[in-house]
Amino acid sequence: MPAVNENGTFLLGMGVAKSGTTWLWQVLARSEYFTAGASKEMHHLNRAFDPGLSLKAPAGHQHANWTDSLESCNQKTKTHLREAFANRPQSYYDYFTQLLRESARPLVGDFTPLHSGLSRSALTSVKEAFANRGVEVLPLLILRDPVTRLNSHARHEIRKFQLDDSPSNELAIMKRMLNSKVERQRASYDRTLIRLTDVFQTFPVFLYEDIREDNDRALRKVEQALQVPEFSLQSIPPVNVNPTSSLRPSQLRPFSISYEDSYVAAFKHFGEDVIRRLWPYAP
Numbered sequence: 001m002p003a004v005n006e007n008g009t010f011l012l013g014m015g016v017a018k019s020g021t022t023w024l025w026q027v028l029a030r031s032e033y034f035t036a037g038a039s040k041e042m043h044h045l046n047r048a049f050d051p052g053l054s055l056k057a058p059a060g061h062q063h064a065n066w067t068d069s070l071e072s073c074n075q076k077t078k079t080h081l082r083e084a085f086a087n088r089p090q091s092y093y094d095y096f097t098q099l100l101r102e103s104a105r106p107l108v109g110d111f112t113p114l115h116s117g118l119s120r121s122a123l124t125s126v127k128e129a130f131a132n133r134g135v136e137v138l139p140l141l142i143l144r145d146p147v148t149r150l151n152s153h154a155r156h157e158i159r160k161f162q163l164d165d166s167p168s169n170e171l172a173i174m175k176r177m178l179n180s181k182v183e184r185q186r187a188s189y190d191r192t193l194i195r196l197t198d199v200f201q202t203f204p205v206f207l208y209e210d211i212r213e214d215n216d217r218a219l220r221k222v223e224q225a226l227q228v229p230e231f232s233l234q235s236i237p238p239v240n241v242n243p244t245s246s247l248r249p250s251q252l253r254p255f256s257i258s259y260e261d262s263y264v265a266a267f268k269h270f271g272e273d274v275i276r277r278l279w280p281y282a283p
Helices: 021-029 045-049 070-075 078-087 090-103 113-117 120-131 146-161 167-178 181-186 189-200 208-213 215-226 249-270 272-278
Strands: 009-013 107-110 136-143 205-207
Touching (some): 045 078, 120 189, 136 189, 146 167, 167 249, 189 249, 205 208, 205 215, 208 215, 208 272
Parallel strands (some): 009 136
């Protein structure tokens, strides 16, 4: 694993959605080595490089200009920052670079889950833009059994929008999500791993199930990857955990067919024995 840059490192959270990215960000935000910035998710890179990965792009306003003062930046709402980044894309890199310089902490990051769908050229552009500012980019990727992740996302939508909680509607939501462009982009683990390898060669990849199984052990792996002192990251309870599904495994298992390439990629990266133990729907 590459050493953390003495000039500061930008952590590029690569998702995937509903796989513990909020938990990891909150753990880091409580540490003395990470500057959290205005938001866990800036939603700039996905909008800048692939608007199809965005739910809604922010409208640009003339008053939304990034300033040279970190204090005034922190007073802005995240909406205004997103507008500023949209108006002048280079200010995204300037913002995080200045967070590093003024906080004197070695790590900053953007943990927008939709980053998992960024193209090879987009990843290269991000790497080069930060390199021009003397900042290294380190991707962080958390993977989860694609079927349980999809189900968790459906459960999240039901809870968030107070939808019909019947098994039939839950299945219908999962089928709708499965056929969306955003789902195909962010849940193609094989493509995400290939693109990251092409651009960054080595990078840490974690398993959501490993985090849930042994929180402290997972944190030791994170500390090693970030090269921060052992036991410097403190465990917190899981966050954004959705209610358990009432669907039977026999109803969920057919979804695994659509994720065959992702399962194969996980087998290759972690070993088939590990994945079959942790991922209940691995074919």
